[in-house]
Amino acid sequence: MELSEIGQRLDTLIAQPPAPEDAPELLSLGEKTLEHWVIAKGREPTDDLREGFRLLALHRQGADKDPSFNACRETCRELVYHYNLLTLPSEQGPSGQQARMMAMVANHLFLFISGKMETEQLGVFCCASKPLRETVDVKGNAH
């Protein structure tokens, strides 16, 4: 899923507005957004879990040697928190408001990462990232 498609899907979900059943998709969109960052940094996105969530493992991977990326750490944790609110059994049950908040948090993660990729000139979002292109170019030149 391209980064721009993630943004479009989030816009659609927010406009609907989102329902509690959308929680798994919102979490997945967060993971996909982080994957773009990790790939742009020239690494293979991890499938590991951290505290039970791939999202947190991906964030940790993305922040490796780049402490400024921790500016979205709490955003990732809020996403997980809202996922838990919406999916774990509770007396009150999940609410539309919680789903709306989760979508806004997912959107913030998307905006932060897409903006950061732009300011760090890590690539055009509809195709491969700059480091990947550079790798390809180097290989191409070698031939």
Place this chain on the structure above:
Amino acid sequence: MKKSDKKEKYQEVAYYPGCALEGSGHAYNRSTKALGEKLGLKLKEVDNWNCCGAMEVKNIDPKLQTYLSSRVMSTAANKMKMDVVMAPCNGCYHNLKKAEYDLENDQDSRDVVDRLSKKAGHETYQAGQVETIHALDWVKDTIGEEGLKERVKNSLEGIKIANYYGCMYTRPRHIFPEKDAGPGSESTSKPHFMDDLLDAAGAENVDFPLKTACCGGAHTLSDSDTSTRLVSNILQTAEAAGAEVIATECPTCHSGLEMHQIRAEKTLGIKTNVKIIYFTQLLGMALGLKPKKVGLHENVSDSFDFVKKKGLA
């Protein structure tokens, strides 16, 4: 340190406003001073203070930033004989804390700071000479919630507030050893000091999930569109959470929210009505200070009608 010790220690502090509070954040400067005066707390401005190094110097030469911040602390400690520096700006607060950490843990930083201090002709700052605190610590540990409740004249009752702390108040964790230190301490993942103080003044804090989210402040000039999109999402989320006001405690965050609120309407067509007000302004008005006394007229966004409607003017 015990809470009672802090209460005593923070009654009189060296005040380091920093560059932003001399300019775009002057309302924060004015309201912090007015609040201190109202609460009987003394602020002694650091003599001939300099820039903390901000983001610009830190990105190019982190050790020079450490020196610049250390000079502020050296002046407070060695010239003014103060043992606490209060910095209301998140950037300054963060940088002084970082300098403290570096000087405690890194010999190279100590060497650079010593060399530059000698060259500049002042005493070298030694780690531990002063304690750097934020304006939130200052009010929380001296007056506290109970003290505020006793002093409130115009309750903030009926005002729904989203508290926005920004990303530098708690990050990185290791330079804030006093946070996450058990009951009563500030949390780095879910900060609450501003929530506690405004709640004591009668406000209704809403559940706001982006209280430490990045507002794109560092890119506000180099990539305004990114900042506008991030700020717009923060403002829309605050409104979706039911907030009428976003309370701030950093001049960079505050002016970013205000300016990109206007820009979002112009460039993205997204209009939000949430008011952006410093926590010191809200507390000052709750204690009976007039809006102008806390610099409401210096904010970019106009909140006069709102505070009048809420009985604060």
